[in-house]
Amino acid sequence: MIFNETKTHEITVDVVILTLKNNAIQVLLVKRLNEPFKDKWAIPGGYVRLSENLDEAALRVLKERTNVDNIYLEQLYTFGDPLRHPNARVITCAYFALVRAEDLNIVTTDELAWFKVSDLPKLAFDHKDIIEYSMKRTRERLEICPVAYQLLNEKFTLTEMQKAYELIMSKELDKRNFRKKAIATEGLIELEEYTKSSSKRPARLYTFENIKLNSKRAHFISGKKKEKVK
């Protein structure tokens, strides 16, 4: 590829939209309708308009695809390899969002679907790298603040919360110690409600008050892997 220095850059935003569905962290992908990478799956994205800033562009893309507002959205990283787009010079500012499955009302189609991040299809551009980096960042965030509640329904059990942590961190945590530390988390509210679902003993429901995502006390991931009991 020959670069003509008089050509200009194009700049896009791409948004990694993560949710918790079917006991797995899943990412929303769109199928590309045009070349390059026609028919490959890709992260939702779009050109940055001249009148909007990067956050606004990312929010617009997120809203177009999910119709949700008021979501955890954070700038992730800017990817600018000259060869990341095969026939143009496109720099993309990647964002990632954590959304509640409960809040979503997405009609998935042949061109818009959820995929487990642990089992991705062949992706367009460098989008695989971008998704992997978004998971790394999510883990880093979780180590310093209880950002996982962004993935939980409004009311949740401690077991559900632990499951979210385990899926993000890819390791098992000890139930009893998780409870102790979770309960000490700033912002967690104990409700006088219980699950009455199919399970055995009903579990107490909790919720998070809006919002303290800088709480240092909530990094309860350090626990060593619990050994699997036979």
Place this chain on the structure above:
Amino acid sequence: MIFNETKTHEITVDVVILTLKNNAIQVLLVKRLNEPFKDKWAIPGGYVRLSENLDEAALRVLKERTNVDNIYLEQLYTFGDPLRHPNARVITCAYFALVRAEDLNIVTTDELAWFKVSDLPKLAFDHKDIIEYSMKRTRERLEICPVAYQLLNEKFTLTEMQKAYELIMSKELDKRNFRKKAIATEGLIELEEYTKSSSKRPARLYTFENIKLNSKRAHFISGKKKEKVK
């Protein structure tokens, strides 16, 4: 300002170059020769060439200004407010670098000089925000890895290391506890050399082996503020 959606974006990199000089964290600034913000100080930067990626562009800017290689350089954040440049649409990908004063061989002039980050002049564009964010990120890095050694000379005393931590974190640390945790840091090597300078008892010199900037064990900043003794 009216935005014409057919106009294209321009993309630059700006590099916050931090060092430790005269008992303060200092940043390298250049005086702008042209409008806008003529004669105001700014972070060194430049347009991203079509043939280079963002890291390469940042390295090039860093090398142009400081002639140092092999430096701690990290992408910081991308700033893209439509109004950040008064008469163009310039998105900038900001980087920050930590350099050793010892390695530098910069001739400072009327157009290139070091400024204490705690006492900055009036800056061009949003560069004040960018510098502040680079300090925040440096603090975050320091909480999880001993990145401060990037600012220290090759051989240093624990007192010098502590001083670097205190300057970055803007708080005093307890000397005895700092020593205990610093000595436990992975990668720190105790030398059989001592200072023989003007001070009282000679201090042992230490160095860092190349390089483990992901060591979790090195976040020894948590100490409570030592009360000032009268």
Place this chain on the structure above:
DNA sequence: CCCGTTATATATATAAAGTATAGAAATAGC
């Protein structure tokens, strides 16, 4: 309706890391 199963919940012991404080050793200046 008893009883085993399963998941929730509480209490407590042990280990590790973080914080606080006393004081000894080495040098320079007087």
Place this chain on the structure above:
DNA sequence: GCTATTTCTATACTTTATATATATAACGGG
């Protein structure tokens, strides 16, 4: 030699993290 100053060692105390035992509540099968 005495004092001031800085480096360096040792140790007690507090908090957090990890490990383990046991009780409680519902369900389902006989």
